Amino acid sequence: MTPNLQSVDYAALRTNQAFIIGLSILAFILNAPWLAAVVTVFMFIGTIISIPAFGFVYKRALKPWGWVKPDVLQDNPEPHRFAQGFGSVVMLASIVSLGAGAAALGWGLVWLVVALAALNLFAGFCVGCALYYWLKRLNVPGFVKAPPSDTFPGMRPKVN
DSSP, X not given: OOTTOEEEEXXXXXXXXXXXHHHHHHHHHTTOHHHHHHHHHHHHHHHXXXXXXXXXXXXXXXXXXXXXXXXXXXXXXXXXXXXXXXXHHHHHHXXXXXXXXXXXXXXXXXXXHHHHHHHHHHHOBOHHHHHHHHHHHTTOTTOOOOOOTTOOTTBOOOOO
């Protein structure tokens, strides 16, 4: 068992990923950079206050109404926060690109975030989390948590 693990509700993380995916695709379909900017702001604020950006939807609606059940596992929240923060930086780069008239680059970056969130949502592999753990292996300051024992870096921890 890896020391200092905390309870992480994967249902809240999946809700967050689903909203990032859905709203980002909607922004692309509607050609609405402002909506991509809203997603970016939510992701940035969520990272700063250490919660999933759209976790409030899970906490205030989906969970109380019984539509989504908690899925609490022992894990490190820091890699998930890092992944969301890194995603918000990529989304910010997309907004800047869209504002500068580089639509292909801007929407391409949005689709990169969509693809990585979908990989996490549907396959259980968090690229940002894996990156966090690899930076820890390289002894980069600030990256101090190791993946839970018997868990490949970036993969969902096994249920004990």
